[in-house]
Amino acid sequence: MKYLVLSLLAISLVFTSCEDKEKTDLMAQYDTLLNQRDSIMTHHENFVEMHESLSAAHKKLSQQLEGMTINDSTVLEKLARHEAIFAEHEANMKGHASLKDSHKDLKSNFMDGTMSKDAMKAQIDEMKEQHGTMMNHHDKMMREHEAIKEEHEEIMKNLNSYGTKDES
Ligand SMILES: [Cu+2]
Numbered sequence: 001m002k003y004l005v006l007s008l009l010a011i012s013l014v015f016t017s018c019e020d021k022e023k024t025d026l027m028a029q030y031d032t033l034l035n036q037r038d039s040i041m042t043h044h045e046n047f048v049e050m051h052e053s054l055s056a057a058h059k060k061l062s063q064q065l066e067g068m069t070i071n072d073s074t075v076l077e078k079l080a081r082h083e084a085i086f087a088e089h090e091a092n093m094k095g096h097a098s099l100k101d102s103h104k105d106l107k108s109n110f111m112d113g114t115m116s117k118d119a120m121k122a123q124i125d126e127m128k129e130q131h132g133t134m135m136n137h138h139d140k141m142m143r144e145h146e147a148i149k150e151e152h153e154e155i156m157k158n159l160n161s162y163g164t165k166d167e168s
Helices: 002-014 018-066 073-099 107-111 117-157
Strands: none
Touching (some): 018 073, 018 107, 018 117, 073 117
16 A cells, blocks of 8 residues: 555656646645744734733823813824724724634645646735735734833823823
8 A cells, every 4th residue: 555655646747737836836835934924923913912011001191181170282193193093003903813824724725736836826926915914904003002101101201291190
């Protein structure tokens, strides 16, 4: 039985055409992209966690300011801007989460050799594009998180100068 399998394998190797070689290359590319996707998804989870802790800090700060009369109008403008940024991040991250398993489900189709080369290429292109978009979102999110953190710190540092605390 073992020899039969081996000789079948040998025969199939002999008959391996250029077409098959190209498919093997596409499968290898796809496999690399699946690994890249896993690493992007790990980053994604980290960004979601960071997002949650930062938006919790934001809420806490907003609540602290609520009881105060704020002389500096830029403070509230900043907080409103943070909220708009958070909403955009949430929408992006929701999109990422929906992609999480989309390509893993297609893996067996892709890897059993029955898919046409054009369909394989189209899927690889789509994945590359999605990965690029996700990485851009994560980069942007990281920069915006840093900026928000700085503004939070600045607001907290100046908390006493903004206005009087309403004692009620
Ligand atoms: Cu993400």
